[in-house]
Amino acid sequence: EPEVTQTPSHQVTQMGQEVILRCVPISNHLYFYWYRQILGQKVEFLVSFYNNEISEKSEIFDDQFSVERPDGSNFTLKIRSTKLEDSAMYFCASKGAGLSGIQYFGPGTRLLVL
């Protein structure tokens, strides 16, 4: 069964450093998402991406964040200058074409900013 994959599974970084989180969505999907979950809290929407551009972003997704789909398979989330409060689990998700349907989530990247 196709699945969303994410790398790395864990990342530890120093405050102020740049991190890139990588995702490979399901191959025929068209909608891509990043969500995050701070420890013990609910999953929060960050950004949606469709047709090679951001279609919606949340208040959390400020200028420090960016997304890219550099080729036909990868979908990346970059945090330019990490803050302590960026420590969280980051999930990538993808959805197929058509009206509302299942979003498939990757296993997540646990980011720890020291």
Next chain:
Amino acid sequence: SQQGEEDPQALSIQEGENATMNCSYKTSINNLQWYRQNSGRGLVHLILIRSNEREKHSGRLRVTLDTSKKSSSLLITASRAADTASYFCATESGGSNYKLTFGKGTLLTVNP
């Protein structure tokens, strides 16, 4: 406003018993989805119910949706220790982005 609020926040039952979790939301939705998360792990999709559906079954799972009350319930029958996890409802609302809004989740513990 907060979308997708589950209750109870935590539920502890014995193996073999049924577990019921509830979710309320505030805005109109396209569909409501339930996900499961084992401690510190990824989100596993369980079931999706569309706004024009009232009930859906999948194995030991039964989901109901009452759009007039803006609420949903997830019933897990004949629970097993392996069902121990956090369960989240997520609503997909109007618009073309299909983003999900998650609730805070119910932590289910099934004791052997």
